[in-house]
Amino acid sequence: MSEFQIEVEQWRQGLRRRLGLAAACAAMVMTTAAGCANVATADIETDATDVPAKQASSLPAESPQGWIAFSGRPGEGGVMLVRAGEDAHRVIGDGDGVTRICPAFEPGGARLAFGAAAGTGGVLEDDTMLAIATVSPDGEASVTSTIPLPEFGAPPCPVWSPDGRWIAIGAQPGGPQRRGTMEQVWIVDTAGGETRLIPELAVTDFEFAPDSTQLYLADETALLSYTIGDGQIRTVDDTPLGQAITVSPDGQTIAVERRKINAADRYDLWLVATNGTDQQLIVGDYPQMHGIGPVWSPDGRHVVFQRSCETVALPSGEEHPCSEEHDVVVVSVAEGDPEAPFGTQRVLPLAMTGEGRSSKPWYPYSVTWSPDSSTLLYVGWSTDPSGADYTDGLALVPMDGSGPPTVLHEAPDGLDAYPGSPMNYFQSWSG
Numbered sequence: 001m002s003e004f005q006i007e008v009e010q011w012r013q014g015l016r017r018r019l020g021l022a023a024a025c026a027a028m029v030m031t032t033a034a035g036c037a038n039v040a041t042a043d044i045e046t047d048a049t050d051v052p053a054k055q056a057s058s059l060p061a062e063s064p065q066g067w068i069a070f071s072g073r074p075g076e077g078g079v080m081l082v083r084a085g086e087d088a089h090r091v092i093g094d095g096d097g098v099t100r101i102c103p104a105f106e107p108g109g110a111r112l113a114f115g116a117a118a119g120t121g122g123v124l125e126d127d128t129m130l131a132i133a134t135v136s137p138d139g140e141a142s143v144t145s146t147i148p149l150p151e152f153g154a155p156p157c158p159v160w161s162p163d164g165r166w167i168a169i170g171a172q173p174g175g176p177q178r179r180g181t182m183e184q185v186w187i188v189d190t191a192g193g194e195t196r197l198i199p200e201l202a203v204t205d206f207e208f209a210p211d212s213t214q215l216y217l218a219d220e221t222a223l224l225s226y227t228i229g230d231g232q233i234r235t236v237d238d239t240p241l242g243q244a245i246t247v248s249p250d251g252q253t254i255a256v257e258r259r260k261i262n263a264a265d266r267y268d269l270w271l272v273a274t275n276g277t278d279q280q281l282i283v284g285d286y287p288q289m290h291g292i293g294p295v296w297s298p299d300g301r302h303v304v305f306q307r308s309c310e311t312v313a314l315p316s317g318e319e320h321p322c323s324e325e326h327d328v329v330v331v332s333v334a335e336g337d338p339e340a341p342f343g344t345q346r347v348l349p350l351a352m353t354g355e356g357r358s359s360k361p362w363y364p365y366s367v368t369w370s371p372d373s374s375t376l377l378y379v380g381w382s383t384d385p386s387g388a389d390y391t392d393g394l395a396l397v398p399m400d401g402s403g404p405p406t407v408l409h410e411a412p413d414g415l416d417a418y419p420g421s422p423m424n425y426f427q428s429w430s431g
Helices: 003-031
Strands: 039-041 068-071 079-083 086-092 098-105 111-118 129-135 141-148 166-171 184-189 194-198 203-208 214-219 223-227 233-236 242-247 253-259 266-273 280-287 302-308 311-313 319-321 326-332 345-347 351-353 360-369 375-383 390-398 406-411
Touching (some): 086 141, 203 242, 280 326, 326 360, 360 390
Antiparallel strands (some): 068 079, 111 129, 242 253, 266 280, 326 345, 375 390, 390 406
16 A cells, blocks of 8 residues: 555555445434534524525515625724725725624625624624624625524624525635635525534535535545435545645536645645545646635636746746745636647646836736636735735636736735635635
């Protein structure tokens, strides 16, 4: 048995022990209404006139098309909205002593979920909660329900199911950090109030299947699949070391950013069928420091990811070695495209605003897609021509590299780029 196989088998043994507990508990849930620790009921404070009980998303006649949600200054900025042609504005939170992070739009809908806790400036106190607000077409928001999370030591980053019924959140013992390990994942039913707990995990990312029947989790030992209907968990065979995942729009394939053994901060990008078969390495052995991992385009034709660059050219023409700067890479995953055959990699040109020596480069913390797959959203930073004066911001970059970026918002005081795990920027754009 090779060193790799020995390590994988050790991980699997630990996984079997942990899944045994979760599966046994899930089985108890199916036969009795009480007596199991992995399904709990949270008190949901709801304005019943604004959020009626429902089995799926109940959308208003007009949903807030085009708005992008983001966190403001770390620990202080509240929830912000911006869209092309309009200034960014704060919609929730204004010096009230509450930290709000990770806003995420219900896919195709008008609801916005985010994590919150009393305290600012990195010192969090009590009243940790998941909050849900309704956003109007003109970009106004009002909180309609809150779900207390006394078990959480930090506000969560919510991920919606595509049908708008479920929200998954992860609990981090060490507080918010990029790709922090989550020991528990909670699944909240926004219709009825049930809150399910999946315990004994070591998860760094998760995402729902397009039909909302499964939640896929990147555990330290393997990809896991949690079935919403019966609460059962299964392993996806031969999928160790997954750090970040994205599910194809047809629900057949998962793109997995897999950490390499004995190689710090180096990764491979794989495509894996949801049952673990048909594994294909599409990008091998690359470094990275930033990003949410791979993100599948809504039209299913491309996957975007970030990797550390080797050198970067300043507007002055000078080159220097990359530090935190990253390339943005778009990989073709569509069959039968003569212009970009399957597996074709295209590195986007450095996003630049301005002209000549006054131009400014924009580097991404994270990258995700517009709803129509034509544009990439950078949550990132820029520098002045000297490379000394930094500002955070949001910029729109054409996917085909055909034009300069459109800067939506600049934040000299900084943005909360890595508020917690999992990074949920892929649900930050309504539409």
